[in-house]
Amino acid sequence: MVETKDKEPPSILLNYKKGDLIVKEGDYGVSIYKVVSGRVKVSKESPDIEITLSVLGQGEVFGEMAFLNKGKEVRSASVRALEDCALEVWHPASLLEEYGAMSPVMKYVIGHTLNRFLRMNVLYANLLAKKKQEKVKVSHKARSDRKQRRKTIERQCVYRPMDPSAGAKLQGRVTDISMIGMGIDVSSKNIGFFSHDPGKEFHVVTSLPSGLGLEMACQMKSIRNKEDMPGRMRLGLEITSLLGESAKRLGFFMTT
Amino acid sequence: MGASDVCFSYLATEVDYADQAVIYQEGSEGDWIYVVLRGQVKMKKATARGPVVIATLKEGDVFGELGFFDKVNRARTETIVADGPVHLGIFDIPSLDREIDSASPRFRILLRTIVYRLKETINKIGSVVAE
Numbered sequence: 001m002v003e004t005k006d007k008e009p010p011s012i013l014l015n016y017k018k019g020d021l022i023v024k025e026g027d028y029g030v031s032i033y034k035v036v037s038g039r040v041k042v043s044k045e046s047p048d049i050e051i052t053l054s055v056l057g058q059g060e061v062f063g064e065m066a067f068l069n070k071g072k073e074v075r076s077a078s079v080r081a082l083e084d085c086a087l088e089v090w091h092p093a094s095l096l097e098e099y100g101a102m103s104p105v106m107k108y109v110i111g112h113t114l115n116r117f118l119r120m121n122v123l124y125a126n127l128l129a130k131k132k133q134e135k136v137k138v139s140h141k142a143r144s145d146r147k148q149r150r151k152t153i154e155r156q157c158v159y160r161p162m163d164p165s166a167g168a169k170l171q172g173r174v175t176d177i178s179m180i181g182m183g184i185d186v187s188s189k190n191i192g193f194f195s196h197d198p199g200k201e202f203h204v205v206t207s208l209p210s211g212l213g214l215e216m217a218c219q220m221k222s223i224r225n226k227e228d229m230p231g232r233m234r235l236g237l238e239i240t241s242l243l244g245e246s247a248k249r250l251g252f253f254m255t256t
Numbered sequence: 257m258g259a260s261d262v263c264f265s266y267l268a269t270e271v272d273y274a275d276q277a278v279i280y281q282e283g284s285e286g287d288w289i290y291v292v293l294r295g296q297v298k299m300k301k302a303t304a305r306g307p308v309v310i311a312t313l314k315e316g317d318v319f320g321e322l323g324f325f326d327k328v329n330r331a332r333t334e335t336i337v338a339d340g341p342v343h344l345g346i347f348d349i350p351s352l353d354r355e356i357d358s359a360s361p362r363f364r365i366l367l368r369t370i371v372y373r374l375k376e377t378i379n380k381i382g383s384v385v386a387e
Contacts, residue, residue: 032366034365061365061366061369064366064369064370067366090362095360095362095363095366098359098360098363099363102355102359103266105347106355106356109289109318109321109352110321112317112321113321113325113370113371114370116374117373117374117377120377120378120381121377123381124377124381124384127381225311227309227312228312230296230311230312230314231314
């Protein structure tokens with residue numbers, strides 16, 4: 001017979017009133033919640049619009065991303081009490097410890113599931129963003145032809161979130177570049193380190209074929225899996241500013 | 257941890273499939289967990305516009321685990337088809353079962369939540385792509 005583990009940390013039970021904000025999108029947070037009674041609403045709250053993603057009831061869990069990213073990422077959505085509710089609150093530390101102590105094969109299988117979960121979320125968010133873009137008229141007609149021209153290059157790059165304390169430096173391969181954007185090829189494992197959601201700002205360092213360095217601030221526009229290369233993903237970024245000598249160097253490169 | 261390190265000790269069996277052979281069909285019930293040892297498979301989702309390939313799985317990739325972790329609904333959420341001849345390993349399900357059963361209730365609830373969310377997302381991707 002197997003013994004059940006009974007050394008779980010005591011659970012915290014919190015009561016919320018209808019309308020209370022439980023999790024705020026954009027804030028740091030480690031708690032994982034289970035609904036004991038009542039219902040909550042999960043939604044994305046951008047300045048102009050609120051999109052309800054789901055409604056959760058008794059027995060359902062939210063905040064689980066804190067387990068996957070160890071609380072190092074900000075919350076991806078807000079959660080509000082739809083009615084008075086009672087929530088059980090867990091800290092991910094003991095769950096992570098338990099996971100760490102599992103057999104190598106179990107961790108291999110669960111690890112794959114978790115990674116697939118992250119990648120599917122990214123794929124879905126990107127598909128939705130694309131659908132939204134298709135419905136919005138493009139108003140940026142002022143870009144010149146010279147600026148939109150793209151060049152294929154194959155250069156290693158290092159990128160990190162704009163806030164240096166927010167995450168690791170990761171590697172990628174810049175595959176093409178223009179004055180206003182670039183495409184970077186990365187390992188899918190990169191998504192586990194920090195968020196690659198559209199809108200996220202990155203600091204990117206790379207170099208031109210001549211060896212001259214480029215340093216820029218960029219914004220994530222799109223991300224997709226590479227069908228022909230599983231395990232790799234393609235990031236589409238918009239260049240928001242070219243730092244130091246980069247503007248001159250890239251400008252010269254694009255015209256030659 | 258590479259596929260070969262994990263697999264030699266923990267596989268119940270290994271099996272070969274020919275090109276285009278269906279390993280399992282979406283909607284069928286099953287809890288076998290597979291790992292690709294040689295070759296690759298395509299993961300397909302049925303949509304209003306016909307089957308859509310949503311992923312290609314290569315050496316070291318695992319599939320079938322959703323049917324294992326979701327004890328309530330064992331229906332496969334995708335169809336897996338061999339892309340060229342493929343050699344697969346199948347994990348020792350009873351031993352994985354024993355290990356999961358001895359995990360804390362909280363861990364099992366967390367895993368169940370992630371599996372449900374993943375299934376939902378896979379289904380949503382199918383419908384968005386089909387639009």
